[in-house]
Amino acid sequence: MHNDIKLIYKKLAAFLLLIAPMFMIGHYFLSPIVDTDFPYRSKFNEVFNAQENAEVVIFGACSGLATINPKILEALNPKVYNFSLHGAGPFYIVQWYTKIFKNYYKKPKLIIISIEMIEVNQPRNIGYDSEYFPISLFLKLLLFDREIPFKYLLYNKYPFIKNRFLILRALLSKTIIDESFQWDRYYKGYAPLIAKEKLGEMQTIVSNKNKSMEIKNSPEAVADLKRMIQLFKDENIPVVYLTLPYYYTHKSSYLPHPAIQEIRDVLKQEVDGKNVFYLDYNNDHPSNLNYDESFWYNQTHLNENGSNIFTQKLKNDLFHLIPPAHKNIFVE
Amino acid sequence: MTIASIQFFLFVLVATYIYHSLALKHRAKYLLFISYLFYLSWDIKYAALMSLVTIFVYFTALKIKTAQSDKDNGKLVKLAVGILVLLLAFYKSYHFIQGSLSQLSHLVGLNFLSFPSKIILPLGLSYYIFKSINYLVDIYLNKIDPETNFINLANYISFFPQSVCGPIQKAQDFLPQIKNLSEVSPDLLVSGFRLILFGAFKKLVVADRLFEEIDTLFVYTNSANGAHAYWLIAYFYTIQLYADFSAATDISIGVARLFGIQSPKNFNNPFYAPNIQEFWRRWHMTLTSWLSAYVFTPLWLRLRYFGKFGLCFAILTNMLLIGMWHGTHLQFLYFGLIQGALICVSTLTLEFRNKFFNRHKTLNALRKYIGPLITFHMVVVSFVFIQASSLPAALLIIKNFLICLRSLLLDLNLYEFIAKIFKVGLYKSHLARIFISLVLMETVHLAQSNLALKQKYLSAPLFLRWAAYYFLIIFIVFLSNFIDRPFVYNLF
Numbered sequence: 001m002h003n004d005i006k007l008i009y010k011k012l013a014a015f016l017l018l019i020a021p022m023f024m025i026g027h028y029f030l031s032p033i034v035d036t037d038f039p040y041r042s043k044f045n046e047v048f049n050a051q052e053n054a055e056v057v058i059f060g061a062c063s064g065l066a067t068i069n070p071k072i073l074e075a076l077n078p079k080v081y082n083f084s085l086h087g088a089g090p091f092y093i094v095q096w097y098t099k100i101f102k103n104y105y106k107k108p109k110l111i112i113i114s115i116e117m118i119e120v121n122q123p124r125n126i127g128y129d130s131e132y133f134p135i136s137l138f139l140k141l142l143l144f145d146r147e148i149p150f151k152y153l154l155y156n157k158y159p160f161i162k163n164r165f166l167i168l169r170a171l172l173s174k175t176i177i178d179e180s181f182q183w184d185r186y187y188k189g190y191a192p193l194i195a196k197e198k199l200g201e202m203q204t205i206v207s208n209k210n211k212s213m214e215i216k217n218s219p220e221a222v223a224d225l226k227r228m229i230q231l232f233k234d235e236n237i238p239v240v241y242l243t244l245p246y247y248y249t250h251k252s253s254y255l256p257h258p259a260i261q262e263i264r265d266v267l268k269q270e271v272d273g274k275n276v277f278y279l280d281y282n283n284d285h286p287s288n289l290n291y292d293e294s295f296w297y298n299q300t301h302l303n304e305n306g307s308n309i310f311t312q313k314l315k316n317d318l319f320h321l322i323p324p325a326h327k328n329i330f331v332e
Numbered sequence: 333m334t335i336a337s338i339q340f341f342l343f344v345l346v347a348t349y350i351y352h353s354l355a356l357k358h359r360a361k362y363l364l365f366i367s368y369l370f371y372l373s374w375d376i377k378y379a380a381l382m383s384l385v386t387i388f389v390y391f392t393a394l395k396i397k398t399a400q401s402d403k404d405n406g407k408l409v410k411l412a413v414g415i416l417v418l419l420l421a422f423y424k425s426y427h428f429i430q431g432s433l434s435q436l437s438h439l440v441g442l443n444f445l446s447f448p449s450k451i452i453l454p455l456g457l458s459y460y461i462f463k464s465i466n467y468l469v470d471i472y473l474n475k476i477d478p479e480t481n482f483i484n485l486a487n488y489i490s491f492f493p494q495s496v497c498g499p500i501q502k503a504q505d506f507l508p509q510i511k512n513l514s515e516v517s518p519d520l521l522v523s524g525f526r527l528i529l530f531g532a533f534k535k536l537v538v539a540d541r542l543f544e545e546i547d548t549l550f551v552y553t554n555s556a557n558g559a560h561a562y563w564l565i566a567y568f569y570t571i572q573l574y575a576d577f578s579a580a581t582d583i584s585i586g587v588a589r590l591f592g593i594q595s596p597k598n599f600n601n602p603f604y605a606p607n608i609q610e611f612w613r614r615w616h617m618t619l620t621s622w623l624s625a626y627v628f629t630p631l632w633l634r635l636r637y638f639g640k641f642g643l644c645f646a647i648l649t650n651m652l653l654i655g656m657w658h659g660t661h662l663q664f665l666y667f668g669l670i671q672g673a674l675i676c677v678s679t680l681t682l683e684f685r686n687k688f689f690n691r692h693k694t695l696n697a698l699r700k701y702i703g704p705l706i707t708f709h710m711v712v713v714s715f716v717f718i719q720a721s722s723l724p725a726a727l728l729i730i731k732n733f734l735i736c737l738r739s740l741l742l743d744l745n746l747y748e749f750i751a752k753i754f755k756v757g758l759y760k761s762h763l764a765r766i767f768i769s770l771v772l773m774e775t776v777h778l779a780q781s782n783l784a785l786k787q788k789y790l791s792a793p794l795f796l797r798w799a800a801y802y803f804l805i806i807f808i809v810f811l812s813n814f815i816d817r818p819f820v821y822n823l824f
Contacts (some may be wrong), residue, residue, distance in 0.1 A: 003350045004518045012525065015798060018806070151338065155814055164810040168761070 003151035030160035035171045036177050039065070043083050044132035047104050052188060054081035056329065059093050059113030061124075062086040063244050065183065067302050068112065070188040074309040076319060076330040077109075082189030087118060087124035089221070090228040095126045095148075097231065099141065100133075109329045111232060111239045112314075115225070115263065117238070127152025131159055172192050180297065182304060192304030218260050222266060229270050238275045238326050240318060241267050245281040245310065247299045248290045277321050279314075287313065333373055334816045335496055335583050336535040341528070348590040352516065352822045360483050363591060371455070385416070388491045389464045393478035393485075394773065396471050399726035414466050420461045422540040423453050423661035456495035458657060462622055463489055467503040469626060476504045484510050493587035497580035497819055499598040499618040509593050527586030527800075530776055534579035535805050535819070536812035537769045542572035543817060545762060551668045552756040553732075561750075561756040562732030569719045570712045573612070573820055575773065577616070580819045601777055606703035607682070608674045608710055623650050634821070640680060647679065648672035658718060661725055667717035674710055691786035709737075765811060772807070 001009075035041075046052060054079050058068050064084030072198040073080045085269055088096070093113065127148040130138055142153050156162045166176045179324065232239045241265070262270030267278045279285060289295050322329060333339040347366045354362055369380040392412040399405045422429065467488065470476045479485040488506050546568050552561040581598040588595045598617050605611035612620050628650040635642030648669070655668020688698040713730055720726035740749055752762065779785045787795070 001353050002515045005516065005521065008518050008521050009349065009352075015801070018798075019802075022802070151814060161809065167810065 026160050027158050030167055031158055034163035034176060035159040035164045036049060036163060036166065038177075038183070039181075039186060039189070039191055040085060040129065041132055042186075043085065044236065045131065046081060046189070047083075047101060047132055048132075051081060052081050053106055054188075055079040055109040056081075056107045056112065057110075058082040058084055058114070058189070059088065059096070060084040060112075060242075060256065061088045061116045063116060063190060063301055064114035064242075065189070066193045066297070066308045067244050067310055068114065068314065069190045069192070069307055069311040071190075073315055073318075074287040076315055078331065080188065084114065084189065085124065085129075089124065090224040091221070092124040092225065094231055095133055095227050099126060099145070099148075100137070101197045107235070108237060110326070111237055112318075113228075113239060114244050115267070116244045125149070125152055128156050128294055130154075130156045131162060139166065171172075185304065192307055192308075195294075195297070195302055195305065217262055223263065225263065225266055229266075229276065233275060236275065238277070238322070238329070240277040240279060240321065242278075242314070243280040245287070245289050245302070247296045248282075248286075272324060274325070278318055279321070281310070285317070289313075335493075335580065336532050336819075337816050342533075344587050344590065346526075351591055356513055356515075359591075360487060360510055360815065364487050364490065366482055367487065370492040370713075371490065371495070371666055374455050374812065375452075381457075382460060383486075383489055385419070385464060386486045387466060388412070388415070389489065390479075390485050392466060392483055393471050394480070396468065397478045405472055409468055410467050416461050416465055416468075420458055421660075423451070423457055424656075426451050429649075435623040456497075459498050460489050461496060462500045462619070463503070463618055465626070466500070466622060470503055474746075476507070479507055481511070485818070491588070491593070493584040493591075493593075494595060497577065497584060498616075499581055499596050499714065500622050501595055501618065505596065506593070506760040512758035513592060516590070520589050520592065520594075524586045524589030525591065527582045529585050529586075529801060529804055531582030531584075531586060533769075534575045534582065534773055534810055536808050536814070538766075538773055539572050539576035539579060539820075541762075541769070541811065542568045542575065542766065542814060542818050544813070545758065545766070546572065548757040557752045557755045559732040559735050560752045562729050564753065564756065564758065565719075566712050566716055566729055566733040570708075571717045573718070574599075574716060576820045598614060601670065601781055603708050603711070604704050605707050608671070608678045608707055609682075611670070611707050611711060612675065619654065623653055627653060641754065643679065644676040647675050651675060663717040663720055663723055666723065666726070667714055670714045670717065674714070700803075712752075769807065769811065 046054075055322075056073060056079065058070070058081070059066055060068075061084060065082065065086070068082055068084070070080035070082050074090045083093070083096075125148065127141075130141070130153045133141070138153065138157065141148050142150065160167065163176075170176050180193055182194055183191055185192050229239075229241075264280060264283070271278045281287070282290065289302070289306055289310055290301075293300055295309065297303045297306075319330060351359060351362060351366075368379055368383075371382060389412075392408065396405050396408055399408055465478075467479075467485075471478050479488070484507060487510050488501075488503055491501075491506070494501060513561075516623065520603065546565050549561045549565050549568070553565075555561070574608065580598045585595045596618050600614040602611050602614040605614050628646050631649060632643060632646040635645055638645070650671075651672030652665065652668040654671065655664045655666070658664040658667070689699050713733065716726045716729045716733070720729060736749075740746075741748075779789060789800075
């Protein structure tokens with residue numbers, strides 16, 4: 001190699017190496033101010049350094065996080081923990097269980113999984129949570145796991161990179177935490193949503209973009225759901241699948257959309273009364289929660305009052321649903 | 333791997349380092365090897381098709397040289413160009429062909445025949461087909477001799493930095509460089525890295541973030557302020573397309589420089605063009621000059637006896653081809669037609685306008701500011717046809733765009749207008765980010781085209797130049813989403 005070119009490469013190496021101290025300074029000063037995900041950190045801490053050692057665990061997306069209150073379910077079993085995370089669909093739950101939960105936490109006696117019927121294709125990947133992983137797990141996934149994209153693991157490892165869009169906001173002393181949740185009421189993975197006087201505009205799932213967007217389950221999403229059901233069957237763990245209630249504004253809401261019906265069909269086919277159970281709180285078990293606006297944060301998420309009433313109902317249903325063979329899950 | 337990804341950057345870094353460590357005699361072969369390695373990372377079928385085209389072009393070129401007469405040569409070139417154009421047309425219009433064949437087989441009762449509903453356009457096909465045609469035609473016109481070294485020709489057709497989004501380099505420009513590979517000058521190497529960094533900034537910070545804003549804006553097009561959403565979409569799309577395509581070109585030219593290859597310029601501040609003809613001289617320059625050399629000029633020469641009618645016909649044909657180069661959907665045809673019509677009107681009225689402005693000195697002083705503004709808006713409206721999925725969708729965007737523009741110019745209620753803009757999913761912080769990144773992008777563009785400014789920058793102390801690069805890197809790290817979004821012009 002020509003000497004001039006060698007010099008350029010040396011300069012390039014020096015240039016790139018100088019990024020490392022800048023990165024460390026950024027991480028030291030900026031990461032603490034944009035570390036917003038305290039509920040997630042506490043959930044991952046519970047997995048990696050178990051304090052509760054829960055026997056009844058709850059998996060699911062944000063509606064599960066804001067709806068199922070472990071404090072109420074503790075009447076059935078004192079060891080309940082809600083591991084729900086935003087955007088966690090079947091794909092994520094399979095990843096989460098097989099790559100993390102199973103290896104670090106004791107085997108639960110009962111799993112409750114809330115299925116987001118209109119967002120079954122949830123995009124969350126466990127690579128997004130790499131900042132909470134112990135270094136050994138991080139390196140194991142980074143070097144040996146081909147399922148999790150390399151860049152997800154890297155870009156999400158440091159809060160100041162992961163939450164980079166919030167830095168300016170945080171520096172301007174503006175709040176960066178999600179204020180729709182009441183974090184002061186956080187309990188074992190559950191955080192209630194604030195009560196709203198009026199429901200906001202319904203979350204539209206169909207945009208009018210010139211490319212028509214149809215609500216449709218991708219074949220991959222349905223396959224992921226089946227994979228998840230099979231996983232827990234193989235693990236021989238009883239699972240209760242839930243469709244959490246929605247707020248009905250029209251009678252037509254009774255009629256499940258074909259995409260929702262497709263998911264219901266999959267779940268209903270799998271129900272065996274022994275290890276697989278299914279409770280649909282919209283079509284099979286609707287209640288006054290579905291009609292009373294005062295229980296809702298928005299059309300698909302209950303507020304604190306609503307979530308407590310719902311969990312009470314769930315507690316009763318669970319007690320009657322689970323067959324005698326599994327009654328050891330519950331405290332008599 | 334997209335050419336704005338970390339994987340691509342690492343690939344280039346390693347490939348370049350090895351390249352500079354090799355003896356000069358092995359470099360051409362190595363360059364071909366990494367071009368195919370890059371292609372194979374997309375799909376083996378792409379690489380196979382490109383190698384077939386290369387073999388075809390290589391032997392055809394040799395045949396042209398040994399043909400007995402000019403007549404034979406002409407036939408051979410026409411046949412070869414015809415085959416290459418057919419290949420390109422087949423992939424570009426497959427959806428149309430498939431639809432027609434399916435209908436036909438249904439009509440004649442051959443229902444059992446099935447045609448795949450979709451085939452993927454091989455990466456960079458149009459770019460290397462255009463390069464191949466240029467090579468064959470230039471041999472026919474005796475501008476160059478056929479390349480006897482297969483490696484050199486294969487490098488010309490498959491050179492990986494140019495195979496994704498161009499630029500379309502002429503054979504007479506590329507082949508002498510590949511034949512005389514020497515040590516890359518340090519300045520060229522550094523300028524290559526600089527361009528790659530700037531290209532990454534344009535792609536990740538400007539183009540990709542604008543894409544996300546457009547996506548959000550579409551959700552609000554049915555709201556009470558939907559017209560304002562469309563208005564923003566039209567502007568944002570034009571700028572996104574420019575940032576995206578010029579980013580791809582910058583990265584491509586930058587990577588080529590790392591291997592000592594100088595590529596032609598593809599953009600020259602097109603949004604400052606005073607009229608639409610000038611815009612097309614500054615936008616996708618290698619495609620327009622290619623079409624100008626092989627379509628417009630020969631056609632105009634043949635039609636010169638028809639005067640202005642002949643000129644307009646040549647312009648329209650040329651612009652229609654530019655439209656169809658993007659694809660065979662009807663809206664690309666409309667795009668070409670509109671551009672052609674605008675150029676015709678602009679060309680035919682240019683003399684009159686020049687006389688008019690010469691008579692009105694005040695207006696003439698304003699012309700250099702208003703001209704680019706009007707040209708830019710003509711471009712914004714016509715680019716809607718590239719973006720929209722159908723003609724009605726395009727017309728809907730244009731209608732709303734014009735309604736908003738009218739209300740902005742005539743109602744003069746700027747406060748209310750701005751208030752409405754922030755009701756269509758656009759946050760003030762996002763607008764600030766877009767504004768800052770656009771100012772940064774245009775500052776660099778202007779510095780690139782101003783020799784004195786460029787020289788001043790290059791002679792600045794090292795720490796200042798490095799500070800500028802770190803500044804860009806910080807922008808990329810903190811303002812981009814790192815989604816490997818493909819370049820828009822990959823699709824063409």
